[in-house]
Amino acid sequence: MIKAGSRVKFVSDTGVGIVRSIQGNMAYVEVEDGFEIPALISDIVEVEIEAENAAIVKIGPSDPKPSSSSVHAAHTGETPNRKQRATVRGLNNYGRVSLADDYEDDEPIDLSKFRKSFTASVAETEVDATPAAPEKAPWEVTDYLVKLLFVPVADTDKPAENADLEAWLVNDSSYTLFYHIARWEQRGDFVRTIDSGTLAADSKQQIKLYRRAELAEISTLHISLLPYKPTAFVPQAVEAFDLELHPLKFVRAASFVENDYFEAAALEFVLASSNEATDTVAPVIPTRVPKPKENAVPHKPSTKDEEVVDLHAEAILDSTDGMAPGEILKAQLARFTVALDGAVKAGRQKRIVFIHGVGKGKLRYEIEKELKRNYPKLRYQDASFAEYGYGAIMVFLK
Numbered sequence: 401m402i403k404a405g406s407r408v409k410f411v412s413d414t415g416v417g418i419v420r421s422i423q424g425n426m427a428y429v430e431v432e433d434g435f436e437i438p439a440l441i442s443d444i445v446e447v448e449i450e451a452e453n454a455a456i457v458k459i460g461p462s463d464p465k466p467s468s469s470s471v472h473a474a475h476t477g478e479t480p481n482r483k484q485r486a487t488v489r490g491l492n493n494y495g496r497v498s499l500a501d502d503y504e505d506d507e508p509i510d511l512s513k514f515r516k517s518f519t520a521s522v523a524e525t526e527v528d529a530t531p532a533a534p535e536k537a538p539w540e541v542t543d544y545l546v547k548l549l550f551v552p553v554a555d556t557d558k559p560a561e562n563a564d565l566e567a568w569l570v571n572d573s574s575y576t577l578f579y580h581i582a583r584w585e586q587r588g589d590f591v592r593t594i595d596s597g598t599l600a601a602d603s604k605q606q607i608k609l610y611r612r613a614e615l616a617e618i619s620t621l622h623i624s625l626l627p628y629k630p631t632a633f634v635p636q637a638v639e640a641f642d643l644e645l646h647p648l649k650f651v652r653a654a655s656f657v658e659n660d661y662f663e664a665a666a667l668e669f670v671l672a673s674s675n676e677a678t679d680t681v682a683p684v685i686p687t688r689v690p691k692p693k694e695n696a697v698p699h700k701p702s703t704k705d706e707e708v709v710d711l712h713a714e715a716i717l718d719s720t721d722g723m724a725p726g727e728i729l730k731a732q733l734a735r736f737t738v739a740l741d742g743a744v745k746a747g748r749q750k751r752i753v754f755i756h757g758v759g760k761g762k763l764r765y766e767i768e769k770e771l772k773r774n775y776p777k778l779r780y781q782d783a784s785f786a787e788y789g790y791g792a793i794m795v796f797l798k
Contacts (some may be wrong), residue, residue: 401425401446407445514751542634544627544674548643548649549659552611560656560665565615567607570661571599573674575627575636579608584620584642591622604661613627615650625672637765639672640758706751708772708788709739711763732756732763733770740775743797750798753783757791767793 402408402419408429417429420436427444428436431797547570571577577599582591595607610618625639642722643730644703649655649667656665713728716735720728743752750785755765775795783792 402441402444407448409447410439411443411445413721419444441655462549528557537632540634541574542636542674543573544575544636544672545670546570546577546627546672546718547572547661548607548623548669548671549661550610551662551668552656552664555665559653560667561651561653562612563652564612565667567598567610568604568661568666569595569607570604571601573659574601575625575629575633576601578624578626578628579625582622583618594621613645618645618647623671627672636674637673637762640761643669643671690715698708705749706753707739707749708753708755709735711735712755720765722796727763729766733766736767737770741797744775744778747797751794751796753792753794754791755783755788759791764791764793771795 402422404419404685407416408417408419408427410429415431417426417437420430421428422441425441426438429442429444430436434499482789486638534643549568549570551568552558552560553566556563560599562666569579569581578597579599580593580596582593584591594604597605600603623639623641623643627636627638655667657668659666659668710716711732713732717723717728739754740752743749754767756767768780771778779796781794
């Protein structure tokens with residue numbers, strides 16, 4: 401009869417085990433690797449332990465252990481003249497034990513020691529079963545960081561503040577980058593291209609070698625950046641801005657700092673970043689404002705059918721002293737949301753125009769994102785240049 405402690409084998413499978421518990425018609429059998437397997441009682445058969453091993457398994461602190469000499473004496477009639485020594489070579493839960501001449505035959509076998517040593521050896525070989533973090537989909541990876549570095553020419557004995565410098569564009573992100581870098585001419589409202597092209601993700605490109613004499617003539621660079629991915633991705637703002645370079649920075653040793661991209665210290669400018677924390681440490685990048693023409697059309701005032709809201713920082717804030725670019729942007733978006741919600745609820749006007757300016761394009765990008773996310777039923781387009789000039793968006797309320 402099968403009961404707890406019975407040694408059984410499976411009818412429809414190989415292997416043997418020990419019955420640890422029985423619940424109804426189910427028996428829980430511990431197999432040789434230590435796992436308990438549920439099985440129907442009808443699918444297992446009790447097996448007998450070999451006679452020569454049964455005696456050893458049953459030996460305990462309160463039971464006399466037969467020695468090999470006593471067994472030999474029972475068959476030959478000889479009287480044993482010394483103690484036989486033996487060692488347990490292998491022991492498991494299934495009654496299989498082998499002996500060797502290493503062990504005092506009058507000492508009890510402590511099975512718990514073997515179980516503890518076996519458990520310890522298994523614990524040492526266990527590996528970390530923690531599943532690896534799943535890889536992010538392309539549209540979930542939004543790291544975006546672009547820098548411009550001025551690096552001293554290699555193999556020069558001159559200090560950084562006196563050496564010729566190489567200008568490098570660094571794309572430290574998962575986005576591919578279309579870029580265009582130009583310089584404003586000293587005379588005239590036009591730029592001259594320095595370099596343009598495509599920069600792969602996590603790569604860098606040398607833009608130009610500047611001789612020390614040329615650095616004093618650099619004043620303002622015009623930079624355009626368009627990040628994208630060949631598959632699905634979260635879009636970043638298209639950048640078009642001016643970077644003002646102060647000549648004093650190129651002659652100060654403290655301006656050249658260690659970086660993650662070159663062994664030599666470099667003068668570093670952050671051009672674009674998806675990390676708000678990075679924006680607080682990025683250099684101020686002023687935008688060149690075109691000279692107003694004498695016949696330029698002033699912004700059209702609000703009318704009965706159309707409201708005009710100026711989102712320029714100086715129009716909505718008393719002062720921007722001490723404010724980071726991110727804080728100013730949040731204030732402009734708050735003014736946009738309040739004005740649009742008020743116009744929608746009032747329902748008196750047909751259109752509302754927001755004047756956001758040209759700048760780096762971040763405010764326009766955030767406005768469009770807000771319209772798509774929270775006002776999907778409202779149509780919008782660029783406002784009339786003849787009436788509002790550059791940098792205005794018109795939202796249709798009706």
